[in-house]
Amino acid sequence: MRRWFHERISRRGMLSGSAAAAGGALLGAFAGERRAAAQGVPVAHGPEALAGGSHTGHGNMITVGTVDDGRNGFDPAAMLTDWNTGTISRLPDGSRLRTFEIVAQDKEIEIAPGVIFPAWTYNGRVPGPTLRATEGDRLRIVFRNEGSHPHTMHFHGMHAARMDGVPGAGEARPGGEFIYEFDALPFGCHLYHCHAEPLKRHIHKGLYGAFIIDPDPTRHPEHAAAARSRLLGTDENRQWQEFVMVMNGFDTDFDGENEIYAVNTVAHHFLKNPIRIERRRPVRIYIVNILEFDPINSFHLHGNFFDYYDQGTTLAPTLRTVDTVMLCQAQRGILEFTYRAHEAGAYMFHAHQSEFAELGWMGVFDVVEVAS
Incomplete structure (x- = not known):
């Protein structure tokens, strides 16, 4: 039992930490940026601004640095x-x-x-x-x-x-x-x-x-x-803002357990590069779970609810007004929601297995106002 415990701590210790602290720092940075902009203070935008934020420090324990997409x-x-x-x-x-x-x-x-x-x-x-x-x-x-x-x-x-x-x-x-x-x-x-x-x-x-x-x-x-x-x-x-998200993970030491979790492969990519959402336009997400080695994955939306179409094979929702959906491997579906009634801001989404979120499966929607 002791050997199992130390191995478990070791593999999860590679990237894990406080998901709440990471998300809180990022959302705080967004709030501060918006306040500064409202006061006429010049602010940086985009990945460069986020890279300079406190969320990238070791204290918040998310992945540090950037992946070379090229x-x-x-x-x-x-x-x-x-x-x-x-x-x-x-x-x-x-x-x-x-x-x-x-x-x-x-x-x-x-x-x-x-x-x-x-x-x-x-x-x-x-x-x-x-x-x-x-x-x-x-x-x-x-x-x-x-x-x-x-x-x-x-x-x-x-x-x-x-x-x-x-x-x-x-x-x-x-x-x-x-x-x-x-x-x-x-x-x-x-x-x-x-x-x-x-x-x-x-x-x-x-x-x-x-x-x-x-x-x-x-x-x-x-x-x-x-x-x-x-x-x-x-x-x-x-009229819709459509996105495809494939939930996956990676066993980096090939021991049958994942060390990294993600959407579209790169850990914490959508924390560092939030997805821009126009507040007045509806959102549709095609979500697919292909995670190996873990029996269940999930999607959770902050501050909002969605309608869900299991497998996407119906034109009427199979679930209405939910904020979390669980999926086994190969399960997939369509999420539909809107931020029309919300204020602009940074809204998180992530797996509601905290371990998955800490190890990479967490992101942010940057909901913005666009002049009509």
Whole structure:
């Protein structure tokens, strides 16, 4: 028992501390900045201003420093709205075909300042690209394996058994290729991940991504307005502020327990780089939990409540007016909320497992007033 206790303390001691102190310092910095601006005092803005704040000091015990997004080849903030809609063409019957190209690669990535992780990636990033299509589209995913191990792409959705992306049905060996083809069904917030063995290793190493199918309003006349609001590119959809958040974690010493937790891979990224929200526009979050080694993850919103669509496969909420939702691995959904009735300010969001928050899974929405 004593040995277990010391090992537990040791692994968690790498980054952990007081989440409340970290968040309090950051929110205090935002409040001070707003007061100074109101009084006409010049203030710094953006990551540079936050980097100089007290929350980065050792006393608050969050990750210190910054991650080199350029070296990584991806930016967690850009991932929030980086929709990969594929290349569109037409089949002989006139229906729409979306073609995606995905490459599996081995790549070292920085998951916290100075912490390098030997990842397996889709298109050189973790999570992989967010694939977005419309209900009923024919999808063609050309998958090439340039990695060092056999890999697959298993999609949560409807497809034939031979397209399931498991060993014997869609596996590509190093240097190989497989083409998945199926219709985009059902609409919702889904995911894809490698299903090669051992499964937990292939998922944990980074082979996963969000897979969003927008509803076709013509198929849902009883909820046409809601369907149009989710359909990328419509006037109704442009009114929303949409983000995708993939909740993940990393076992840096490969002992079967995570040392770092995050949204979109980099610990505490959205504490240091708050997400800008326009107060008067509604918010929609596509959230996916792909955390390995922990049975439950969660999302908690400060100072507000949201409607939740489990799996995203309904156009009416499955939960109304909640501020916390729990998700097991591969569970996902859609959150909808607004700050219209709130004052501008910094509002936290994080996992409501305090340990996860302290070790990286915590962020801030910077709600701002925009002139209409």
